[in-house]
Amino acid sequence: MVGIALALPAGLWILQVNMDEMSAQWEGRPGLSVYFTLQADNASVAAVQGYLEEQQNIDRVELTTAKDALEEFKTYSGLGSALDLLGSNPLPASLQARFAQSIGPIEVESLMSATQALAGVAEVVVEKTWLERLNELSRVVSRLGAMLAVLFGLGAVLVTASSVRLAIEARLDELRVLKLVGATPGQVRRPFLYFGAIYGFGGGVVAAMLIAVTILVIEPPLQGLLGSYQQTLDLAGFDPLFLTVLLLVGSGLGILGALVAVGQRIRDLEVV
């Protein structure tokens, strides 16, 4: 139980670390797409492209001509022969502009309005890229991890406390004798604190094993997914420092659970 309680927040922490790492490595940035009307001529397209390239907030502009769009569509949709039946190209030309990193939401809005007003422009779409979503997801995972750490940490404390209570009940006779012969509260508590620490440490080991197995299971498909975005996966976070902290946190929670269980029970225990 303690292992599972530790594995969830610790696993989410590793997930968040890797999402941050991934977004830092990601080359794409948010941008806008400009879709032209079917009637827009090359001059209009070139004018809009020129306008965007002059903007300081725009880092890069790429043109997809109507012909390129049709070829791309044929390739990915598998509807090539059907499209051949059409007399004309139904797809418009478009521009993909990538924002500079420093652009703010007001500038985006202003740029969007100005571009929309240019001749031949049918629609301007500001894209929240996959990267932005990844960052937001990372923030969600981070906060979820923090909440789960608190909740499951509390759960680990209560589970340990419950186990220590059972251990105390099993040794009541011994504890009574210990108190009778003059054992201090610290002496009576100590074995149970050791028990709690070992219990929590064991939970940490189980959590590490669960996370390791999870990584082994999800790494190959994740590699494949990221490969399709020309990204490589180098999972970070599951290192000696992480393991040490995990084991220390496990032991700490175990001791806390033991303290919760032992405090009241030992104090109120009658010697005879």
Place this chain on the structure above:
Amino acid sequence: MGHIRLQRVTKRFENGFEALSEVTTEFAAGSMTFLTGHSGAGKSTFLKLLIRADTPTRGQILVNDVDIGGLSAARLPLYRRHIGVVFQDHHLLAARTVFDNVAMPLRVAGMREREVARRVRASLTTVELLGKEGLLPSHLSTGEQQRIGIARAVVTRPRILLADEPTGNLDPDLSRHIMDLFTRFNQVGTTVIVASHDIDLIETMGLRILHLEDGRVVSDRTSDPGTQSAAQSDQADSVEVGS
């Protein structure tokens, strides 16, 4: 050391039952006293208050002029290390060897293992059970288990030795033997208080008898001293504990 004084001690439980009522008495250091009385007379409560397993509702218990009712949680264990307690059912730990049972108070006191071993052997010699230190209590007879309980109680050379019905489960010969052991500890200066209803045996000991009825001391007398001399002369030799 080992001087005990009770001043108007009353113990009333939450259900209203008054186990001790206005008990005032004194036990000189190095004295030996029997507490007698029927079941429910207050003997066990009397001993519980002395080991501070409970506190009086009213009154004071002074041990060497210190009110034990006022002992802090930190000082209480130190007080208990000066008291040996023997129970009718001996309270031995079944999963621990005789040696470990007897050694427990010494280890709690932080004594070195070498000294622990020496004292445990001395204590077992006193109760004539040396050689059985490796056995579990379940491998011993009832009388032997009781003597192990006594060995554990005296291994720290306590100033005060309390016993609650120590001969309750024993035949007359074993009972006599156990009582003689208490007498020998008393002879080396330990204050001994034994709660017992074995009045026939006690009358032969020639010692102080405090009789309780309904939580009150109704008589405080000394039994036939001639019998006491005879009993003690048989056991005059080789008192190991306290040596």
